[in-house]
Amino acid sequence: MAIQDIFQSVIGFDEAKVKELTQKEVDGGAAIDTILNEGLISAMDEVGAKFSAGDLFVPEMLMAAQAMKGGLEILKPLLADGATESKGTIVIGTVKGDLHDIGKNLVSMMMEGAGFEVVDLGVDVDSDKFVQAVKENNAGVVALSALLTTTMPAMEATVKAIREAGITVKTIVGGAPVTQAFAEQINADGYSDDAPSAVELARKLMA
Ligand code: B1M
Numbered sequence: 499m500a501i502q503d504i505f506q507s508v509i510g511f512d513e514a515k516v517k518e519l520t521q522k523e524v525d526g527g528a529a530i531d532t533i534l535n536e537g538l539i540s541a542m543d544e545v546g547a548k549f550s551a552g553d554l555f556v557p558e559m560l561m562a563a564q565a566m567k568g569g570l571e572i573l574k575p576l577l578a579d580g581a582t583e584s585k586g587t588i589v590i591g592t593v594k595g596d597l598h599d600i601g602k603n604l605v606s607m608m609m610e611g612a613g614f615e616v617v618d619l620g621v622d623v624d625s626d627k628f629v630q631a632v633k634e635n636n637a638g639v640v641a642l643s644a645l646l647t648t649t650m651p652a653m654e655a656t657v658k659a660i661r662e663a664g665i666t667v668k669t670i671v672g673g674a675p676v677t678q679a680f681a682e683q684i685n686a687d688g689y690s691d692d693a694p695s696a697v698e699l700a701r702k703l704m705a
Contacts, residue, residue, distance in 0.1 A: 524573070589617045614639075643672055
């Protein structure tokens with residue numbers, strides 16, 4: 499029931515309530531995965547479905563995103579798995595033209611939690627900035643996020659720019675419209691459909 503209340507508070511745009519209920523669930527010993535998947539992420543799916551149906555508009559999507567971020571703030575320290583030694587550097591960002599950052603932030607938090615140094619370039623990042631950050635930070639992996647079908651070409655352009663720069667770095671891609679087939683088509687080194695599997699993939703590629 500309480501997880502359902504978190505879900506309802508995200509779709510009710512009540513950030514303070516989301517924070518309060520998330521903290522309460524954490525204190526009560528609920529599994530982090532359950533809070534994340536059944537409370538927070540599924541609420542964003544519901545918001546997306548309502549947007550598609552024309553029952554909800556961009557300002558409401560933004561308010562729901564803000565409410566979800568409140569819950570993520572509470573979970574952030576708990577997404578760590580106790581790693582202390584740096585496992586290498588990851589550059590991450592949402593590609594050019596795309597402003598969605600919740601999934602990217604989740605990947606970033608879990609990467610940090612797993613012991614990687616994370617250089618988060620934010621949203622709407624052009625390919626030159628990715629190339630420069632990979633060089634400056636001597637990154638082992640660059641993770642690209644895209645949530646729009648219209649920004650998938652920017653993902654392809656970024657992978658291409660990284661290859662053309664001749665730097666040794668593994669490119670991994672993800673985000674709702676991205677698939678394994680698309681990753682292969684654009685010559686990325688890997689694809690993952692959620693944050694935990696992105697961490698596993700980075701571990702494998704950096705080993
Ligand atoms: Co937008 N939006 N949005 N939006 N938005 C979607 C993505 C959409 C599917 C909604 C819908 O129509 N049902 C649709 C895209 C349709 C399409 O292209 N196929 C859409 C649209 C159309 C738009 C606008 C164009 C709307 C408009 O203006 N008319 C506009 C575009 C703005 C822009 O980017 N240029 C827009 C704007 C926005 C807001 C700004 C209002 C807001 C974003 C706020 C923010 O992020 N700070 C927003 C939101 C909130 C959404 C939905 C509702 C939720 C996204 C989200 O945060 N999900 C979304 C509908 C949906 O996804 N169900 C929608 C939760 C998050 C945890 O999941 O990001 O998928 P996700 O991340 C997952 C995985 O994908 C993966 O890990 C995460 C889970 O563990 N992952 C990676 C993500 N990145 C990864 C990188 C990796 C690996 C895994 O690297 C290796």
